[in-house]
Amino acid sequence: MNAPPTTGFLLHLSGPLQSWGERSRFNQRDTATAPTRSGLIGLIAAALGLRRDELGQRAGGPITELRTLRFTVRIDRPGTLLRDFHTVGGGMPRPLTVITAEGKRRAEDKATVTSDRYYLQDAAFIVAVTADDPALLDRCAQAVRAPMWPPYLGRRSCPPDAPFLLDVLGGDPITALIDFPLARRKPRDQGSVLVEFRSDTPFDAAAWPDDPAAPQTEQVYSEAQDEPVSFESHNRRYQTRPVYRRHLSLPARQCAGRGIDYLTEITKHLNPEQSNGSTPTTP
Structure with a gap:
């Protein structure tokens, strides 16, 4: 039986430090509060082994194809500045x-x-990467699994924790993103936790559950200038693109802790057939 076509894949972006430049100029190098489109597309381009001079503003060039990727970010831990x-x-x-x-x-x-x-510092994000082209998703997922050049979280001094590639999906990516264990400690006296999601496309009401408990049930629209047009060293160009935000209340039991506890829980989640006593492995 043939496997279903790839609908997306999940990335785990966590490490001691991350820096997703948004408006950096000269001696002021800022960071956005979540991974940017330019940073995520650049990360995948590096995994594919694409050089900056291959990612210029040319019709039909690699950057044109990579810009068709869509990203939905779940903020497990916002970290501190x-x-x-x-x-x-x-x-x-x-x-x-x-x-x-x-x-x-x-x-x-x-x-x-x-x-x-x-x-x-100490931030953690889960990113659902989707596109209309299953072949592109397969190629990108394979590159992330075995990258040509080491991935980093916005800057070369910020390597990611393992596991980096969590899962390649054949089902609904948004359901997989919502249901994936949270990289945060379980609260003592709460039955649910509020989690923020960000996307570069509007949240489809049919794909997202209603959540009367969330203080912000409607998506919020803003803009960011992080849509890459060219990554060439002497001709970097970015456009403004929309940012959509919404919150969702998730069960507190979904909080899987940190460190080895988190690795154990995501291994169980990805491999439900394994016994509870199995040793965690990289998905």
Whole structure:
């Protein structure tokens, strides 16, 4: 019997630090509060082994196809904001100092370049990646499973935790995203927890359950300038795109904890036929 066509796959984006630049300029390097479209498309492009010079604004180029991917992000843990005062270039002889806008080298006593770089620490997200083309999804999922270049969470200094690729789906991706164990500790005296979802397409009312308990039952619309047009090093371009937000109350029993407890629970979820005493493995 043939397997059903791929409808999407789930990514687990968690690590000590993440940084999803949204409006970074010069010495101010910000981070969005959740993974951006440009960051997620760039992550998959790197897994596919695509170079920046292959991801320019050309009709029919790889970036055109990757922009057909859709992302729905579940915020398991929003994390906290970390500011890093970053220095580079100090203590070098003038021939090796940073080049100025005039094309000259900085003086040795003014060689240090400073910047403020912001990170999310201890954040965790589950991302449902979908598209209309099952072949594209298969190719992207395979690349994420065995990436050409190491994936990172917005910056090269931010490697992801394992497991990274959670599941390749043949059923409803939104149901799989909603039902997947939460990477947070179970509250003591609550029967449910409020979870935020973000998407680059409107939430389909037919696919999402009604939730009278949620304080925000209707989707909220905003915009972000993170739709990649070109990733070329000297011609990076982004467009504004819509961001849709909504909240959903999920059962507190869905909270699977952290660390080895979380790995154990997601292994049970992905492999229900395994015994409870089995050793967790990477899905």
